[in-house]
Amino acid sequence: MPGEDKPVDPPRPTVIQVDSPRQAAEDEEEIQCFKSCCRKRIKRCTLIYHLHQECMDALYKCEECNKKLLRREYEDHICYRVKKFRNLNKGSKQTLKVEKDIALEEKEIISEMKTLMMSFPAWQDNKGLSDKMADLQARVLKLEEEKACYCKHATYSGLERKLDDTVNKTAATDEKLRQQKEQIQTLKMACNEIRNKVEQLKENSRHQEERFEEQIAAILKMVKDQQRSIERAETNLTAMKETTYNGTFIWRIDNFEILRMHAISGGDTEIYSAPFYAGRYGPKMCLKLCLNGCNIGHGTHLSLYLVVMKGEYDNFQQWPFHHTVKLILFDQSGHGHHIDDVIRPSDHQLSSAFRKPVDDMNVPFGSPLFAKLRDVLEFSRDKYMKDDVLFIKASVDMRD
Known part of the structure; x- marks a missing residue:
């Protein structure tokens, strides 16, 4: 039995301590489980816990449908099987095939029941027929439960298809986001390249500006030297005239x-x-x-x-x-x-x-x-x- 389908275990019963030595000895005495298919030997004081948690012949209450059944029958129970069915493909053809199989099995059961009913006078006296009738009744109940579950699953399938559509839309959105991220990354790389070119141009411009400043300073120095030379020449010319x-x-x-x-x-x-x-x-x-x-x-x-x-x-x-x-x-x-x-x-x-x-x-x-x-x-x-x-x-x- 899968752990996910078991109900939460009730707290382990506390063994009642008594002062009577005779009572304590009885509690430690080993007894046999009274369930006919179990017959496991246990201490008397742990009988309640055994029936709640261990005994495969004890009644078990399904948390999905609240139905009581033997613990050993749980794996064949519809609520457990529907979980397996949910893993099938969601297509409508497979759902129809399952419903068709259920209908065929119902026909077979009804046919067998009719045959048994024809022999009704001998039914109660024949243990084999009685067991077979009980088995057919159990199969009918089981088929009804499965049919109800499959109908319920059809609703689940619609929701799952909507969920699939949402997942597909999300995937498409993720793809668009991925493409936009790639475009943004490309733009960032282009911006970085442009920024590097601008920095390079600034650096070249700075070097050119420095060279221009040096050239201008050299030209200004030449102009000043020429001015001084002219002034000296003018002074000399004036002196020569005077x-x-x-x-x-x-x-x-x-x-x-x-x-x-x-x-x-x-x-x-x-x-x-x-x-x-x-x-x-x-x-x-x-x-x-x-x-x-x-x-x-x-x-x-x-x-x-x-x-x-x-x-x-x-x-x-x-x-x-x-x-x-x-x-x-x-x-x-x-x-x-x-x-x-x-x-x-x-x-x-x-x-x-x-x-x-x-x-x-x-x-x-x-x-x-x-x-x-x-x-x-x-x-x-x-x-x-x-x-x-x-x-x-x-x-x-x-x-x-």
């Missing part, structure tokens, strides 16, 4: 007040003129102007100096420099009130300012108190400074 070779040089200083305010605020405090020569192949020199004064003239005077420079023809000159140089700040009002000073190198032969230059320029030599700033800026407007312009003249006495 340079004189006869010992006389006039220096035009534009935007004087702007330059002076810039010097006061911490900018360049001094400016240099273009070079000039005392003769075509003579010594080279220039002028230096301190915009807000220097040394003892700081903040009160303009300081003006002569600077002897290293020239191309110094090896043909007579050293130390010995020519007298006159410095003049022009009066632009036309009254002739010029401010001037004379530098006589012959009085300062030991000064390094007049020796043969070793560096580009010697130390300056001149007057830190050349002109008072208040005369230039305040009390003589349009006299020494007109339209924010100063004119200073240097004149070298070539006769010395």
Whole structure:
């Protein structure tokens, strides 16, 4: 008997303990099961448990139909057999075949019963006929039960067909989901490939951008170098235009007040003129102007100096420099009130300012108190400074 069809076993009966020694001995006494087909020897105290759980000749109640039958008959019982029948195919042809077999067996039983009924007077006295009649009655009852079960199974078959349809639809849905998953996976792979290409393009773009930046930086450097070269060329050209070779040089200083305010605020405090020569192949020199004064003239005077420079023809000159140089700040009002000073190198032969230059320029030599700033800026407007312009003249006495 399969375990799935057995009813849940009732709890094992508890053996009642008694104080009487005689009663205890009787409980342990072995007896024989009173069921005629069992006759198993058991202890008296376990008889109830044996009848409920073990005895094959005891009555058993089916949980499916509540019918009482002998335990040994359960495997032939319809409720047990219907479970096997449910495993058959669900097609209608097989169901019809089973019903046809049941109908044939019913006809055979009815035919045999008619034969027995014809011999009815002798029926009760003939034990063989009596047993055969009982067997036929049992077969009729069994067939009726099977027929009812098969009819019930037809309903089960409809439900199972619906379940099969649902399973088929679920399988189709699963297949669609599987295909969609594959499509999604394909799309993901495509997206990853595109993402990788984008990253590669970004990386290439970054490298190109870096190269462009390097090229731009190189071009900007070249432009700055060219600008500096142009500025130097323009300075040299301006110097060449302003340079004189006869010992006389006039220096035009534009935007004087702007330059002076810039010097006061911490900018360049001094400016240099273009070079000039005392003769075509003579010594080279220039002028230096301190915009807000220097040394003892700081903040009160303009300081003006002569600077002897290293020239191309110094090896043909007579050293130390010995020519007298006159410095003049022009009066632009036309009254002739010029401010001037004379530098006589012959009085300062030991000064390094007049020796043969070793560096580009010697130390300056001149007057830190050349002109008072208040005369230039305040009390003589349009006299020494007109339209924010100063004119200073240097004149070298070539006769010395």
